[in-house]
Amino acid sequence: NAGVTQTPKFQVLKTGQSMTLQCAQDMNHEYMSWYRQDPGMGLRLIHYSVGAGITDQGEVPNGYNVSRSTTEDFPLRLLSAAPSQTSVYFCASSYRGTGPNEKLFFGSGTQLSVL
Amino acid sequence: GENVEQHPSTLSVQEGDSAVIKCTYSDSASNYFPWYKQELGKGPQLIIDIRSNVGEKKDQRIAVTLNKTAKHFSLHITETQPEDSAVYFCAASSEEYGNKLVFGAGTILRVKS
Numbered sequence: 001n002a003g004v005t006q007t008p009k010f011q012v013l014k015t016g017q018s019m020t021l022q023c024a025q026d027m028n029h030e031y032m033s034w035y036r037q038d039p040g041m042g043l044r045l046i047h048y049s050v051g052a053g054i055t056d057q058g059e060v061p062n063g064y065n066v067s068r069s070t071t072e073d074f075p076l077r078l079l080s081a082a083p084s085q086t087s088v089y090f091c092a093s094s095y096r097g098t099g100p101n102e103k104l105f106f107g108s109g110t111q112l113s114v115l
Numbered sequence: 116g117e118n119v120e121q122h123p124s125t126l127s128v129q130e131g132d133s134a135v136i137k138c139t140y141s142d143s144a145s146n147y148f149p150w151y152k153q154e155l156g157k158g159p160q161l162i163i164d165i166r167s168n169v170g171e172k173k174d175q176r177i178a179v180t181l182n183k184t185a186k187h188f189s190l191h192i193t194e195t196q197p198e199d200s201a202v203y204f205c206a207a208s209s210e211e212y213g214n215k216l217v218f219g220a221g222t223i224l225r226v227k228s
Contacts, residue, residue: 040124040220041220042121042204042219042221043159043204043206043218045216058215059116059215090159101208101216102147102149102164102214103149103164104149104151104161105161106160108156108157
């Protein structure tokens, strides 16, 4: 099992550009989520999904879109990048039986810089 | 909504000593409290979690205690080793707010050998 795989590991964007952060898991987890990590602020929930076709907003959803067409994949889209979106982004997944957002398995992260 | 405060922000201990990290939460309805460890360049990894119906939980050198009345919970690491050096995050969630995790700001633990 590869676990939770995130690509790319690093990305530099210019203000206004769009991009998609990829996340895939091979553990057949129902729940998937995206967090951003900023210095001194811990991890903040952006969006999450409880299953294919179902998504919901987290604490800081503005400027980000998600979709969940398959159980395995949960991409995060930045529609028009802004310097405030410079951060490290983590994708996570968890078993349905443990409840959403419990016992999370995290990917290794994507470091994004917006100039 | 929930607010989680974590202290200290940095902690240095000598190898073999104990380390304690404390978190306070604001929402009395919170019922799930995990702790995550993040090593340099990696994603966070769950090390222990506790529910509100339990006061203490242990796993080898790691323990978590919960005081619901005071709304705080703590991570205890005994006999620290250099490989315990990492950033530790606490979090809290409640069913009332859709089980969304709210994380503390993190504690950098350095174990000196």
